[in-house]
Amino acid sequence: MRDGHSVDEVDDLLNRQSGLLGVSGISDDTRDVLPAMHDGNAEAKLAIEIYGERVRQAIGASIATLGGVDAVFDVGRAGQRVARISQAFDWRAGMLRHPP
Numbered sequence: 001m002r003d004g005h006s007v008d009e010v011d012d013l014l015n016r017q018s019g020l021l022g023v024s025g026i027s028d029d030t031r032d033v034l035p036a037m038h039d040g041n042a043e044a045k046l047a048i049e050i051y052g053e054r055v056r057q058a059i060g061a062s063i064a065t066l067g068g069v070d071a072v073f074d075v076g077r078a079g080q081r082v083a084r085i086s087q088a089f090d091w092r093a094g095m096l097r098h099p100p
Contacts, residue, residue: 020051023046
């Protein structure tokens with residue numbers, strides 16, 4: 001590749017070392033990043049803020065595509081800690097309200 005990295009190295013960088021891990025420098029798991037954020041780690045806070053923004057963007061895009069929704073459920077890994085995640089990145093639930 002142009003900068004001397006192999007395809008496998010670029011794949012590893014994009015798929016394993018980016019995201020929460022790349023920004024926080026701690027982990028790609030919110031269970032590790034959230035406590036660091038609550039302890040005042042600026043990189044962990046930024047990682048969770050970016051994560052939250054990406055989640056909001058995905059939800060917003062889905063709502064726009066569907067023409068509205070009645071509810072949003074998170075049943076994935078992060079959903080297991082939904083209260084802590086929700087507090088960490090402000091769901092802005094107002095965007096989910098259905099117009100009358």
